[in-house]
Amino acid sequence: MKKGQRMSAAEMDVDKYLLRIGHVAARPSVPTLDVLCRVHSCHLRSVPFENLTIHSGGHLRLDLHILYNKIVNQHRGGFCFENNGLFSWLLSEMGFEVTLLSGQVRNSITCQYGPPFDHLILMVSLEGHRWLCDVGFGGSGFHFPVSLETSEPQKQQGHGLYRVTKDEGGMHFLQWKGDEFGETDGVEWTDLYKFMLEARCREDFVEMCDYHQSSASSIFFCKSLCSVLRPGGRLTYIGYRLITTTFPTEGGGGGIKTTRELKEEEIPAILEETFGVVLPSPLIPKDEEITPPTIMY
Structure with a gap:
């Protein structure tokens, strides 16, 4: 593709995407839990969670062909709307039943939740079982899909303990913050975000994508x-x-x-x-204090 030429959806290739995330085996012919776990982990180990476009003179958009060109062709990464947005396409092309969900991240300063569409996450339905997938949550992200069918703690290869609970406000995704595994219903459980199981589309997240680039x-x-x-x-x-x-x-x-x-x-x-990130324009490094939001949810 020549420089400046717009890429079409027809040029989005599953095999090239799998190669980009380090999935070197042949494309699986059947969607299974093992395949889902492998591509989820591969994505996290290969595609950065990053926002450098915002700080190098660019503006983020959620069109699939733009996300594919950035993440696959340019070997870049993105934040949740980008990484999970494109990952949903990959999973769908591989035969998985994928639903986009709206998440509301719990603010570490105010301890309140962000607005709807604050975070884009994925639900995969497979053989009557629902799995939470998220390759766009940075340092608190989980390596492998988390079951939505249980509120019991779920251990991730010794590097994290997570659980999903439910109340009148929806589903809550929590991480264990203690130093060691042990009693799991104490105060060491931290609520990372909440979400509903209502199906959404990429266009629903455009307003919050713009907000996170300017607020x-x-x-x-x-x-x-x-x-x-x-x-x-x-x-x-x-x-x-x-x-x-x-x-x-x-x-x-x-x-x-x-x-x-x-x-x-x-x-x-x-x-x-x-x-592995090379920016097309100079980066302006930034590390400023975050202003607590005035609207609580």
């Missing part, structure tokens, strides 16, 4: 960031810092973090060498 109450506007899962840990760039997180072999804690301060001239090379 002083959004982390995506206030901080330039890029993060990706790696075996045994996570690498995260924020503003002028590179953070390496090493996961514990057991326990639900956040892992051991080491931080390296960066000079502005170092950042482009760090992004390319560490995350």
Whole structure:
């Protein structure tokens, strides 16, 4: 495709997408839970959670062909609307029954929820069982799909403990924040976001996608960031810092973090060498305080 030429939906290729996320085996012919788990994990280990377009003079759009060109052809990443938006297309093309859901993230400052369509997540229905998929939630993301059929804790290979509960406000997705697994109904459970099971479409999320690119109450506007899962840990760039997180072999804690301060001239090379990200325009690093939102939900 020539530079500046618009890509058509017909040029979106499943096999190329699978190669991009490191799924080197042949495309599976049957949608199974094992396949779902593999592509979910592969996506998290290959596609960064990042918002660098916002901080390099661009504007994010949710058209599928644009997302495919960015994530697959340009080897970039994105935030939830992008990563989960395109991942839903991949799963559908592979034969999975996928439903887009609206999530409301719990604000760490106010402890209140964001507005509807604050977060895009996926539900996959497979052999009578429903699974929560999310490859766009950054450092609190889970490696493999989480069952929606139980409120019991679900362990993720020693690197996290999660559960899904339900009340009159909808479904709640929680993460265990204690140092070790043990009693699981104490105060150490942290609500990450809530959601309803009503089917949505990509267009429903456009307004909130714009909000997160322009609001002083959004982390995506206030901080330039890029993060990706790696075996045994996570690498995260924020503003002028590179953070390496090493996961514990057991326990639900956040892992051991080491931080390296960066000079502005170092950042482009760090992004390319560490995350495989090359930006078309210069990045303006940003790490400002987030203004608490005034409207509570």
